[in-house]
Amino acid sequence: MSENGDMGHHDEHDHDHEQSFISKYIFSTDHKIIAKQFLITGIFWAIIGGALSVIFRLQLGFPDMDLEWLRPLLGKWITTSGKLDSEFYLALVTMHGTIMVFFVLTAGLSGTFSNFLIPLQIGARDMASGFMNMLSYWFFFLSSVIMFISLFLETGPAAGGWTVYPPLSALPQAIQGSAAGMTLWLVAMVFFIASTLLGGINYITTVINLRTEGMSFSRLPLTIWAFFITAVIGLLSFPVLFAAALLLVFDRSFGTSFYLSQIYIGGEALPNMGGSPILYQHLFWFLGHPEVYIVILPALGITSEIIATNSRKPIFGYRAMIGSMLAIAFLSFIVWAHHMFVTGMNPFLGSIFMFLTLIIAVPSAVKAFNYITTLWKGNIVFTPGMLFSIGLVSFFISGGLTGLFLGNSAVDINLHDTYFVVAHFHLVMGSASFFGLLAGVYHWFPKMFGRMMDEKLGYIHFWSTFVGVYLVFFPLHYIGIAGFPRRYYSFTSFDAFSTFADLNSFVSIAAILTFGAQFIFLFNFFYSIYRGRRAPANPWKSNTLEWTTPVNPGHGNWPGEIPKVYRWPYDYSKPGAEDDFIPQTVPYSATPESNTDYENELAKPEEVTPKVKAEDEA
Amino acid sequence: MLNLVIVVAVVLILAILITIFRVSTLVGIVRGNTTKQVSPANKIQASLMIVFLVLGIIGFFYFSFGGLDESYVQPLASEHGAVTDRLFWITMAITCFVFIVTQILLFGFSYKYQHREDRKAFYYPHNNTLEYIWTGIPAVVLALLIISGWKAWVDITQKAPDDSEVIEVLGYQYSWAVRYGGADGKIGDYDYKKTDASNVAGMDLTDRSTHDDFFGRELHVPKGKPVLLNIRARDVIHSVYSPHFRLQMNAVPGMPTRFWFVPTKSTADLRIETGNPDFNFELVCNKICGKGHFGMKYIIVVDEPEDYAKWYAEQEPWLKQNPEYLSEVPADLRDAAMIAAGIETIPAAQAVDNLVVRNSR
Ligand code: HEM
Ligand SMILES: [Cu+2]
Ligand SMILES: [Cu+2]
Numbered sequence: 001m002s003e004n005g006d007m008g009h010h011d012e013h014d015h016d017h018e019q020s021f022i023s024k025y026i027f028s029t030d031h032k033i034i035a036k037q038f039l040i041t042g043i044f045w046a047i048i049g050g051a052l053s054v055i056f057r058l059q060l061g062f063p064d065m066d067l068e069w070l071r072p073l074l075g076k077w078i079t080t081s082g083k084l085d086s087e088f089y090l091a092l093v094t095m096h097g098t099i100m101v102f103f104v105l106t107a108g109l110s111g112t113f114s115n116f117l118i119p120l121q122i123g124a125r126d127m128a129s130g131f132m133n134m135l136s137y138w139f140f141f142l143s144s145v146i147m148f149i150s151l152f153l154e155t156g157p158a159a160g161g162w163t164v165y166p167p168l169s170a171l172p173q174a175i176q177g178s179a180a181g182m183t184l185w186l187v188a189m190v191f192f193i194a195s196t197l198l199g200g201i202n203y204i205t206t207v208i209n210l211r212t213e214g215m216s217f218s219r220l221p222l223t224i225w226a227f228f229i230t231a232v233i234g235l236l237s238f239p240v241l242f243a244a245a246l247l248l249v250f251d252r253s254f255g256t257s258f259y260l261s262q263i264y265i266g267g268e269a270l271p272n273m274g275g276s277p278i279l280y281q282h283l284f285w286f287l288g289h290p291e292v293y294i295v296i297l298p299a300l301g302i303t304s305e306i307i308a309t310n311s312r313k314p315i316f317g318y319r320a321m322i323g324s325m326l327a328i329a330f331l332s333f334i335v336w337a338h339h340m341f342v343t344g345m346n347p348f349l350g351s352i353f354m355f356l357t358l359i360i361a362v363p364s365a366v367k368a369f370n371y372i373t374t375l376w377k378g379n380i381v382f383t384p385g386m387l388f389s390i391g392l393v394s395f396f397i398s399g400g401l402t403g404l405f406l407g408n409s410a411v412d413i414n415l416h417d418t419y420f421v422v423a424h425f426h427l428v429m430g431s432a433s434f435f436g437l438l439a440g441v442y443h444w445f446p447k448m449f450g451r452m453m454d455e456k457l458g459y460i461h462f463w464s465t466f467v468g469v470y471l472v473f474f475p476l477h478y479i480g481i482a483g484f485p486r487r488y489y490s491f492t493s494f495d496a497f498s499t500f501a502d503l504n505s506f507v508s509i510a511a512i513l514t515f516g517a518q519f520i521f522l523f524n525f526f527y528s529i530y531r532g533r534r535a536p537a538n539p540w541k542s543n544t545l546e547w548t549t550p551v552n553p554g555h556g557n558w559p560g561e562i563p564k565v566y567r568w569p570y571d572y573s574k575p576g577a578e579d580d581f582i583p584q585t586v587p588y589s590a591t592p593e594s595n596t597d598y599e600n601e602l603a604k605p606e607e608v609t610p611k612v613k614a615e616d617e618a
Numbered sequence: 619m620l621n622l623v624i625v626v627a628v629v630l631i632l633a634i635l636i637t638i639f640r641v642s643t644l645v646g647i648v649r650g651n652t653t654k655q656v657s658p659a660n661k662i663q664a665s666l667m668i669v670f671l672v673l674g675i676i677g678f679f680y681f682s683f684g685g686l687d688e689s690y691v692q693p694l695a696s697e698h699g700a701v702t703d704r705l706f707w708i709t710m711a712i713t714c715f716v717f718i719v720t721q722i723l724l725f726g727f728s729y730k731y732q733h734r735e736d737r738k739a740f741y742y743p744h745n746n747t748l749e750y751i752w753t754g755i756p757a758v759v760l761a762l763l764i765i766s767g768w769k770a771w772v773d774i775t776q777k778a779p780d781d782s783e784v785i786e787v788l789g790y791q792y793s794w795a796v797r798y799g800g801a802d803g804k805i806g807d808y809d810y811k812k813t814d815a816s817n818v819a820g821m822d823l824t825d826r827s828t829h830d831d832f833f834g835r836e837l838h839v840p841k842g843k844p845v846l847l848n849i850r851a852r853d854v855i856h857s858v859y860s861p862h863f864r865l866q867m868n869a870v871p872g873m874p875t876r877f878w879f880v881p882t883k884s885t886a887d888l889r890i891e892t893g894n895p896d897f898n899f900e901l902v903c904n905k906i907c908g909k910g911h912f913g914m915k916y917i918i919v920v921d922e923p924e925d926y927a928k929w930y931a932e933q934e935p936w937l938k939q940n941p942e943y944l945s946e947v948p949a950d951l952r953d954a955a956m957i958a959a960g961i962e963t964i965p966a967a968q969a970v971d972n973l974v975v976r977n978s979r
Contacts, residue, residue: 087909161906167871168854168907174791175908261872264813264820265791265853277855277870311731314743342857343868344849344875347775351768358760358767365756366749368720373748375727377740381656382663382732390667390728397720401713408763410702410770411709414864417857417904454643459659463666470674478681478690483861485904488912496861496900499688523636533643573739580738 027138029130030555034137035116036448039441041144042108043522046434048148049099050515056092059084061508063490063501077156086489090159091177093487095151097162098185100430102192103147105295107140109437110196110234113298114203114227116444120546121221123212123563125556128205132198139195143188150184158185161487163288166259166280170251173266182252186245193238193245200238203231212545214565219584221544221569222315225322226301229329230294236333237290244283251275278343285336292429293332296396297325299436300367303389305569306443307371309542310386311378312580314570317370324363324370331360341409342416350409357407361400368397379573379580383540384458385443391466392435398470399428402477417487420480423473431469438465438521445525446539450552451532457524461517468514475503543569543583566606567599656733664732671725675718692861693891695899695920697880699864701770708766712759778878782846783839787901788819789849789856789869792910794901795819796837800830800935801958805848813852816940820852823937823946829958832933836917837901839881840926846878859904860918862888868905884920935959 025033055074058065068082077088115133119126127133150157159177160169164185172179207228211220220228250256251272259280260272308315315321337345337353371393380386402424405411415421438461445453479500484491491497491504538547545565549557563585571582576594588595588603595603694703731739786797786805795818799805806821806828813820821828839845849858851869858877859866867877889897903914921929937943937959947955956962 086912090906090909090911165855165906171854174854262810263853263871264810267815269811269813273872276873278873312733312739314741316742317744317749319744320749342866344870344873347771350775351771354767354771355764358764359757361760362753362756366753369748369752372720372723372727373742375724375731377742378727378731379733379737379739380664380728380731382660382728387663390724394721394724397724398717401717404713404760404763405706405709408705408709408767410767410774411706413774413866414699414702414706414861416866417859454639455657455659456642457639459663467670474678475681478686482690483692483859483902485859485902485912487906490912493913493915494900494902495896495898496692496902500686500690502687570743573741575741 027134029126029134031115031119031127031130031133032448032553032557034133035112037137038107038111038115038140039448041141042104042112042437043525045099045103045108045144046518047522049096049104050518052092052096052099054512054515055084056089056096057508057511059089059489061505061511063492084489087159087176088156089489090161090175090487091156091181094159094161094164094177095147095157098147098158101162101291101295102189103144105430105433105437106196106291107192109295109433109440110227110230110298111137111140111199112437113223113302113440113444114199114231116448117223117546118203118206118227119210120447120549120553120557121224121544121569122207122210122215123545123558123565124206124210125558125562127202128210129202133202136195136198136202139191139198143191143195146184146188146191150181150188153180153184155179155181157181163281163284164248165284166248166251166277167263167265170248170260171263171265173268178252186249186252189245190242193242196234196238200231200234203227204235207231212562212565215545215584218319219565219568222304222318222321223298223301223544225325226297226304229325230297230301233290233297233329233332234294237287237294240283241287241291244280244287247283248280278340278345281340281343282337285339286333288339289336290329290332292425293328295429295433296436297328299392299433299439300325300396302436302440302443303371303392305542305544306383306385306389306439307374307393308570308572309443309540310381310383310389311374312381312572313374313378314568314572315370316373316376317366318568318570320366321370324366327363328360331356331363335360338407338409338412341412354407354409358404361404361407364396364400364403368393368400381540383442384453384455384462385439385540387459387462387466388435388439388442391462391469392432392439394466395427395432395435395469398474399424399426399432403428414483415480417485418480419476419484419486422486423476423480426473426476427469431473435466441525443540444546445528445532446535446551447546447549447553449529449532450535451528452535452539453524453528453532457520461520461524464517464520465514468510468517471510472507472514475507479503538583541579541581543571543581545584548583548585656735660733664729667725667728671721674721678718693883693888694862694864695881695883695888696863696865697882698770698774699862699879700882701773702864705763705766705770709763712763778846778876779844782844782878784846784848785834785837785839786819786848786850787837787858787869788852789858789903789907789914790818790852791854791908792903792914794837794858794903794914794916796834796916797821797936798832798834798930798933799827800832800933802827802830806831810852812946817943818852821936823943823955824948824951826951826954826958829937829947829951829955830935830960831937832935834933836919838919838921838926838929840923841881841884841887841920843923844878844880846876849875849877854907855905856903856907856914857905859902860899861902862899863918866904881920884922885918886922887920937961 066082067078067084071078077085079085155176158181159175168174169178169182247258251259257272257275259277260275263270304315335357337349338357341350406415406424442453442458484497535551537551548563565584566587567584569584573580574582574594587606588599589606788795797805797819804827807825808820809822810820812822849867849869851871856869858869863879865877865879867875889895899918901916901918903911938961941961
């Protein structure tokens, strides 16, 4: 192991000298650079998405506030009386949802960590196709640019909710956002889907084909399992979104009637007959539900790795974790219509989907129990990454439990489209996977940038965000049970919702403070890239392969031969072993003191190639 | 000027914070505490976990059980709502229990097993019995929830009783139209192409059932009788939602939907129950439908059955209010239409007939 330390010194690669700035940092095919590109773009989007939510939280928390001061930013979307325009309010929630779900938690999370960790943790020099990988980022970039431009359109960005249900999203007469804004939304999503598919194919091929010697599937870190399964889900579900979007494009621009039927709007009866808006919802949620797992599984994978490392214990139930992820992946394709219990679809379908939906809670529960048991009798080191992982588990439980209400179609009648749903998914998906993202950044920052992030700022960031998130989203359960509908610009016109004005102000204040706390992170992140303490080779004493690379790995990751793998990644605190961790590269034959009988058998035929001092192959 | 001062102040504060941060980092490095694997801060984090857990649980119980100024449970006024509410609270009891126990374990373990130099973690990679237990128990509990939920769902969504009061609810940007069958109790046909500014529901006047149809300024329903709402939308998707009745069903253009329920309390009952003399049930739109989505309100009035019958009899058919539409009625039906709509005085005998027809339904 100790040889790895000095590899760090000659990490400035000979490969690099031919590369120009552009091919090294911009049109790079190096998975590490691409990962950073995804990360930075994701951070950019997170700031935008968060800022949008602050604006609409101002409206909800302080409906009487004079927002004249936002006019320089929002222009005509501030009405003459200094209020937020009610249509622009819908545009804000729509873009907030789209940005957070797709651009931050799909591209930002999977894009960053699948790219960064897959080659490093399976022992590959790069992705199977570096070029496709680069394309994947640039499609995402293009998609981002288009979506960003749509924010500034005269008629505003898409405003029909992040699920863009037609006919609302199909008819500019129905809402301004369905004019050019919606067109750009669809175009951006098409590029986004292309990006996801290119990335996904790459992740899958890489994991299957490029594992280093000894890295069998049963020795893969759970991160890789999670990224792998996520990519498979994405590959199967995103094309369906593409189909849904395409038909919507036809309805919008070419007069077809896939989703439109018997509509009278703007003083005019439209000719469309025979379409079904519900068809769109089926197609959308066929992606949409898997999508929520596309968002959470990578976060859970990251958490598994971080919790095991910092509890100094093997992850509890490695196989059960894989099994539950596979079960979730499978079930996630057959629960979609639980988003549609009250659309008027056949009640029998409702029964079936209630049944399937509640089944999916079982593997989710297994995962939560396994995390908790991993902590049990551990020797826990609270790095910021670890704190965020524990926070994730807490959110995943809190938010997952409310799924049991919503999955019960009879109970959902009164909860559908209320703030209860908003509370549910912001905890279980939004906050949980956002915490996974942050945990991952704190944990792998040393590998990404060769420096450490500041721990104290990390602690402050964690506690303010963790408490903040609960203060923002927990109260929403109450107003959800009271029936407050989501996507409401104001509640003043209804007697039933005339209550809880104070609660709404409280939530808004909490949201603004929590948003503010993210700037601690931003400062820490950018400051540490340039000025952070230099990272040691293996700062968290972790077992996985990425920590055997030089501190600043170059193109190709390992200067010499790719290390061989002899064991699973979770040999932490193994009885008999001197250290509390045994990296995957240590053969059983080198650890007779800690081997089980079975492992001693394995040790016999082991061919341990003597570690050659790494020579660059240039 | 003030703005400038604020900007300068913010910049200065930031600069000071950054300087403090740099100094403290440097001091830390000089002291050498950053090279240890586990800094003293570890203990603080562990303690904060417990602080968070305790305060969190106290806060949870306090605010969930009466700590809020207002009640978050809307008074209940429908038959099936009693069933779904019961399911809701059973689910609540189960989830609360799991919630509290798991959070205690999560943060409790985090505290209890915080890093100590003299201890080694327990190498405990798996235990199949445990996995079976916590796969099995949730599965059983969920099965129970599914079965009770399924029963309720089947009851709620089954066909409405034949003696239901049928009312058409039409959603459009940004209001509702509520149509009753009139004297014959039958709601007439529609054709969306016939919609215009007065004929909001696109009534097809070639169908004689439309001639006596009337629109309610509020949605009146009789207490204690099954009410079937035939729901449609004219332009985009809306959703008929009313939290007091635990009632929700989307209104979808081109695809009529329905929901039936039995109101159990009249508006007057609820005025007494809530102590609010101005209390009204409300119909709420609960599917994003555009700029005015948040304003699609319609008052629901639950009457005692006698009051309902009286109100019903007093309503004027739409055709009477809009006699110019008689031209759309086919010539051979026009006389009958004028009678049905009450434009022409009805022979007394026939009026009695009509009443008999209605009451016998
Ligand atoms: C414990 C298992 C879960 C169950 C039983 C469950 C059930 C449900 C149901 C029935 C709905 C629809 C509610 C409605 O619109 O009325 C819903 C909404 C949602 N769930 Fe879950 N859920 C679970 C876990 C998750 C997870 C793990 C995620 C994400 C990682 C998630 C993300 C979402 C999202 C994003 C929505 C709302 C989508 C929207 O309408 O905008 N859920 N959930
Ligand atoms: Cu779902
Ligand atoms: Cu609406």
